[in-house]
Amino acid sequence: xxxxxxxxxxxxxxxxxxxxxxxxxxxxxxxxxxxxxxxxxxxxxxxxxxxxxxxxxxxxxxxxxxxxxxxxxxxxxxxxxxxxxxxxxxxxxxxxxxxxxxxxxxxxxxxxxxxxxxxxxxxxxxxxxxxxxxxxxxxxxxxxxxxxxxxxxxxxxxxxxxxxxxxxxxxxxxxxxxxxxxxxxxxxxxxxxxxxxxxxxxxxxxxxxxxxxxxxxxxxxxxxxxxxxxxxxxxxxxxxxxxxxxxxxxxxxxxxxxxxxxxxxxxxxxxxxxxxxxxxxxxxxxxxxxxxxxxxxxxxxxxxxxxxxxxxxxxxxxxxxxxxxxxxxxxxxxxxxxxxxxxxxxxxxxxxxxxxxxxxxxxxxxxxxxxxxxxxxxxxxxxxxxxxxxxxxxxxxxxxxxxxxxxxxxxxxxxxxxxxxxxxxxxxxxxxxxxxxxxxxxxxxxxxxxx
Amino acid sequence: xxxxxxxxxxxxxxxxxxxxxxxxxxxxxxxxxxxxxxxxxxxxxxxxxxxxxxxxxxxxxxxxxxxxxxxxxxxxxxxxxxxxxxxxxxxxxxxxxxxxxxxxxxxxxxxxxxxxxxxxxxxxxxxxxxxxxxxxxxxxxxxxxxxxxxxxxxxxxxxxxxxxxxxxxxxxxxxxxxxxxxxxxxxxxxxxxxxxxxxxxxxxxxxxxxxxxxxxxxxxxxxxxxxxxxxxxxxxxxxxxxxxxxxxxxxxxxxxxxxxxxxxxxxxxxxxxxxxxxxxxxxxxxxxxxxxxxxxxxxxxxxxxxxxxxxxxxxxxxxxxxxxxxxxxxxxxxxxxxxxxxxxxxxxxxxxxxxxxxxxxxxxxxxxxxxxxxxxxxxxxxxxxxxxxxxxxxxxxxxxxxxxxxxxxxxxxxxxxxxxxxxxxxxx
Numbered sequence: 021x022x023x024x025x026x027x028x029x030x031x032x033x034x035x036x037x038x039x040x041x042x043x044x045x046x047x048x049x050x051x052x053x054x055x056x057x058x059x060x061x062x063x064x065x066x067x068x069x070x071x072x073x074x075x076x077x078x079x080x081x082x083x084x085x086x087x088x089x090x091x092x093x094x095x096x097x098x099x100x101x102x103x104x105x106x107x108x109x110x111x112x113x114x115x116x117x118x119x120x121x122x123x124x125x126x127x128x129x130x131x132x133x134x135x136x137x138x139x140x141x142x143x144x145x146x147x148x149x150x151x152x153x154x155x156x157x158x159x160x161x162x163x164x165x166x167x168x169x170x171x172x173x174x175x176x177x178x179x180x181x182x183x184x185x186x187x188x189x190x191x192x193x194x195x196x197x198x199x200x201x202x203x204x205x206x207x208x209x210x211x212x213x214x215x216x217x218x219x220x221x222x223x224x225x226x227x228x229x230x231x232x233x234x235x236x237x238x239x240x241x242x243x244x245x246x247x248x249x250x251x252x253x254x255x256x257x258x259x260x261x262x263x264x265x266x267x268x269x270x271x272x273x274x275x276x277x278x279x280x281x282x283x284x285x286x287x288x289x290x291x292x293x294x295x296x297x298x299x300x301x302x303x304x305x306x307x308x309x310x311x312x313x314x315x316x317x318x319x320x321x322x323x324x325x326x327x328x329x330x331x332x333x334x335x336x337x338x339x340x341x342x343x344x345x346x347x348x349x350x351x352x353x354x355x356x357x358x359x360x361x362x363x364x365x366x367x368x369x370x371x372x373x374x375x376x377x378x379x380x381x382x383x384x385x386x387x388x389x390x391x392x393x394x395x396x397x398x399x400x401x402x403x404x405x406x407x408x409x410x411x412x413x414x415x416x417x418x419x420x421x422x423x424x425x426x427x428x429x430x431x432x433x434x435x436x437x438x439x440x441x442x443x444x445x446x447x448x449x450x451x452x453x454x455x456x457x458x459x460x461x462x463x464x465x466x467x468x469x470x471x
Numbered sequence: 472x473x474x475x476x477x478x479x480x481x482x483x484x485x486x487x488x489x490x491x492x493x494x495x496x497x498x499x500x501x502x503x504x505x506x507x508x509x510x511x512x513x514x515x516x517x518x519x520x521x522x523x524x525x526x527x528x529x530x531x532x533x534x535x536x537x538x539x540x541x542x543x544x545x546x547x548x549x550x551x552x553x554x555x556x557x558x559x560x561x562x563x564x565x566x567x568x569x570x571x572x573x574x575x576x577x578x579x580x581x582x583x584x585x586x587x588x589x590x591x592x593x594x595x596x597x598x599x600x601x602x603x604x605x606x607x608x609x610x611x612x613x614x615x616x617x618x619x620x621x622x623x624x625x626x627x628x629x630x631x632x633x634x635x636x637x638x639x640x641x642x643x644x645x646x647x648x649x650x651x652x653x654x655x656x657x658x659x660x661x662x663x664x665x666x667x668x669x670x671x672x673x674x675x676x677x678x679x680x681x682x683x684x685x686x687x688x689x690x691x692x693x694x695x696x697x698x699x700x701x702x703x704x705x706x707x708x709x710x711x712x713x714x715x716x717x718x719x720x721x722x723x724x725x726x727x728x729x730x731x732x733x734x735x736x737x738x739x740x741x742x743x744x745x746x747x748x749x750x751x752x753x754x755x756x757x758x759x760x761x762x763x764x765x766x767x768x769x770x771x772x773x774x775x776x777x778x779x780x781x782x783x784x785x786x787x788x789x790x791x792x793x794x795x796x797x798x799x800x801x802x803x804x805x806x807x808x809x810x811x812x813x814x815x816x817x818x819x820x821x822x823x824x825x826x827x828x829x830x831x832x833x834x835x836x837x838x839x840x841x842x843x844x845x846x847x848x849x850x851x852x853x854x855x856x857x858x859x860x861x862x863x864x865x866x867x868x869x870x871x872x873x874x875x876x877x878x879x880x881x882x883x884x885x886x887x888x889x890x891x892x893x894x895x896x897x898x899x
Contacts, residue, residue: 263693271511274515274550277521278515278518279515300756
């Protein structure tokens, strides 16, 4: 469901008015629906530099039933249908000179891109470059992709994946995600994959079939959407929220065939109670989503200790304590477990009046980075997702101006929906996402804040 | 041919909505609303969506005529499978516990594998009836065939017939309120004001502490904006209770106040019972087993016994059948209809003459360890929606026993209107 302005801007009269006045023209985004094809049209795949991933990309796309087109020639000769996505394999860049190939390939291809299209650039990680020239070329991809993201229209997005040598097997999951409707509101992001033992998803329609997932803060808003999407993807969801939200929580659990667990995650015995519940009822857990979070806004100089401490306790300390308890509980966190922690745009960009909140959410980013190697050692991953402006009950109460500006200052010119955050989390929870670890994925429509 | 052996029914868990004083948070809620919400909370807690359990048994003491199939209607409105059978029971304040016993017995006999026992009551949305004269007149009006007959029927209506009959918390055979009956018993047993107030204060304090440590996190689901029982007064004290005027009894001997008597309350509760195999197959816990139960009734009209003393008679029968003494329990849950009822019950069990003369025992049952009595508070704190009290107690006691470890035993004693009592033993 799009917001009122997006609906208006896409109506007959609204189209005329917004075009004439030069107003933002947010598009209705292509979002994932179970069973739909990966893409509504062909993908054009090209390379700049040696391009060692092209065969892998082509194989993944063919597996998904997507038609792969050859690059469009510089003189504009076309190859059939308009592409739904453009993938540039820019691995093997040796210096800035090789980037001309990127320009040659991307310019004509993007010109023909459909609405809600995808541009994905694959490159080697700049940090592993062996010469300054190579590092420069690799880092250039960063600026290239972010700029494309800002130029694209009609709900299209641009993202980049850095794929180190030896991590080719990790590519398929992220590749599918960034091309699919699941990544509708993920734009301008640069993600590094790592080498891992990557299992196949059991089923692309129900990639989480047979998994047990815990979602904290599941009674409403983004948490409820996460629970719903994980259940849609096949997981049994243990929906957790504070006892006072138990009626809403029961509604969510009953709507998805999950179970409700009323628990104050900041209680001293909460980690132990969660561990016991999971052991008794399910024997273990595969997916843990630390979503519960609160705000207690106030300028730092006016903030009392209670505001500071409660935000830290819920948003950061509880995530640490519960994760540690799950790690310590012998055999409870199953092999290939996935932990996803909800951070925030505020944790990246900072926000006036949110020193406590931003600090806690930045802390989450540090936490997943530090835990990632330990998780990798047990075939598991831990990542963070940082939502930008997401339309929820909470934002509905914001003053009109603040809300409208907040929702427009991103490349997609609209706020995201809770389901957009949920889709990213559900993807990170998949077996095939094994090669994404210690990362923070922003779901912000390429927000101008903190970018 | 069914198996002739029996098995003990397991208590898997429970759910209730917070109890609300009459005319407050649930003033606009019907029995069906409350029971349905309670079932849905139970479904969410145990993942029973679309599940057809063997039977749902529940009831209400105060019931509208339209609620003739209350429990089945609640099931149809819930997330349970619509193929789940249900029936209503009513045994006054014993309804909830009796429902649990009925479900447990069917499980014990292998007739069902799992079932839900519950109860609900509202005194806010209570049924009003018209007087018998008006009722008969309206029925003859309805069956009248001619205009003349109709006019004749209408002409019989008198202003005095228009006053509705409001249900009262009174015994039909004595015309006395339950509190008045309890006051007679309190006077007979010499139950003092201070010990009643102490018991009431302790009930509030213990229940508040239980809420604070999260004991009710998996026993209660909020409803209509209420997350805790709104009768609960965590800061209750003997000093505060001592200031209240007596409302039952007369003269010097009047000791019963609004503070040491339960208020009229709205609420609902449900308990999930099952065979051990069913629970295991579902990955659900077995908190305790329902070992045995007993009912009794006393002749409070002509026999000189107190209205609420029937459990005193039921317990020794239950103990004898199970080879137990009154002291063989880790927890005692004696329903606090009135503080004086709990105290009179215990006093009677300690009284040699009463135990020999009335109960036909060789010796008194003896005293119980007060530290084991209603350890997480009871009806004086939570309130007492008649039919919902049994489910509240069964689920809470089962959880206490489970927390205390295997082989622990608890006794439930619930008094009911009409001079009846239901008692039961649970064991972890």
